[in-house]
Amino acid sequence: MVKRAGGSLLLSVAIDPRSQRPVSTQLYVILRDMILSAAFSAGDRLPASRTLARDLGLSRTTVIEAFDRLTAEGLVESRTGSGTYVSVALRAERPRSAAASERAAAAIAPRLSVVMGEAVARFGDRQRLPHAPRAFTTALPAFDAFPMAQWARLSARYWRGGRDDVMGYGDPCGEARLRRVIASHLRANRGIACDAEQVFIVGGAQQAFHLIGTTLLDPRDKVWFENPGAIGARNSLIATGAELVPVPVDDAGLRVDEGLRMSPRFRLAFVTPSHQQPLGSVMSLERRFALLHAAEQAGAWIIEDDYDGEFFFGGRPPPTLKSVDTTGLVIYVGTFSKSLFPALRLGYLVAPPALVDVFRAIMCKFLQGVPSSTQSVVAEFIDEGHFASHIRRMRRLYAERHDVLRQAARRKLDGLLLLMPTDSGLHSVGYLDPAAREIEIARAADERRITVSPIGRFAIVPIAIRGLVLGFGGVRPEEIEAGVDVLAEVLERHARRPLRAGARP
Ligand SMILES: Cc1ncc(COP(=O)(O)O)c(C=O)c1O
DSSP, X not given: XXXXXXXXXXXXXXXOTTOSSXXXXXXXXXXXXXXXXXXXXXXXXXXXXXXXXXXXXXXXXXXXXXXXXXXXXXXXXXXXXXXXXXOGGGGSOOOOOHHHHHHHHHHSOOOOOHHHHHHHHHOOSOOOOOSSOOTBXXXXXXXXXXXXXXXXXXXXXXXXXXXXXXXXXXXXXXXXXXXXXXXXXXXXXXXXXXXXXXXXXXXXXXXXXXXXXXXXXXTTOEEEEEESOOHHHHHHHHTTTOEEEEEEEETTEEOHHHHHHHOSSOSEEEEXXXXXXXXOOOOOHHHHHHHHHHHHHHTOEEEEEOSSTTOBOSSSOOOOTGGGOOSSOEEEEEESTTTTOGGGOOEEEEOOHHHHHHHHHHHHHHOOOSOHHHHHHHHHHHHTTHHHHHHHHHHHHHHHHHHHHHHHHHHHOTTTOEEOOOSBSSEEEEEEOTTOOHHHHHHHHHHTTOOOEEGGGGXXXXXXXXXXXXXXXXXXXXXXXXXXXXXHHHHHHHOSSOOOTTOOO
């Protein structure tokens, strides 16, 4: 507190003798805050160091140390023979105190760019993606089956490398070796003929969607988007100011005929052909060709999100859209979030030849890429063959976990939830009665410490079906069984009427 007595200031200052902070730092912070909050006026003379030390019961050296820091920051100035004064420069307009600016920030809506301001208002209610698995978290692979020892060995080896090799800026488009091994992996396993120059490394698939959207879309451009569809991609594209056209999906994937009816002049289409997110259908070959044809006619690009296409456990995997693309309009996006783990924040896009120079220019001019250490360890992991064997093991493991879920659902959820079997991926969908309240069920499930994701959350415009997405890939079998018991109790209480056996919405 400051009192004015005649021409001098009397200060009462609370120093905490038990604090870990040095006393001179405490005094400096208190005086700095007083100056910035205008408790002193510009030009005020501070008490002499000797007086202040005596009044506060401190050593003079402590007070001088605090004054020196204020002087160094230009908040006070000492005039030889006359004393220490609050800097006259502070007469100018200056920031308000922290408390006042917090109040002001709460009262005034911050001014965002028009595009982002609109986007923020349109984002859905997803808070954040899950950190740790529990029954039936989606989006997480099997942490418990990841070969951590090999990973640790490769990481340690990388950091033992020469300083000049590991400490500088990397190639903004991605480490050459990683781009090379991804290209050969895609050639061998996903039928995609591409070379390393077409592969661009980004911080996860979601960043790829944002990069593609900001590169190729203008505000209000029409984007065909699966409805229901992937939430992260939806938000990335919304953030570009694009207008999403909610194209329905069925057992054969995106309804191209509906897309053409709703918006023939589209600029981009976003699809998950290998495993529709969230309903799980595989896009038929006929639809793939119809989509490629429609895109060619409209001069539109297509994003193929192959987020879990590696994990096909039902025989022969369906081809990727990119592998049958003769138009050069498909931008393939892959991620290591499912095939390794999401904390890596590592993904890639495969640009068609026409876009290679564009993405190279953008990434070189103002993106500086993903940490080289992560990229190099992943490249080594793939090159040494661990990736291929991990994928093979995970396919078996996910098939087993899927089976555990199906068996448990058959025993406990009959008449409550129509669980659809899947041939791939880490989650499957269960349908509820169309009158069911998904959100209420999800909330009740959360109170019982299980996670179920309502299908409605994936919809851009309301859809008639009701259901829950259940992740099984990251969940141990015993937790799946226990989770199904809990889910049965929740549904018995909250599903409004039983499902007719075999009734598929
Ligand atoms: C449809 C879809 N695509 C991609 C991803 C992966 O995104 P990222 O690579 O940013 O983790 C997810 C994650 O759950 C997803 O659901």
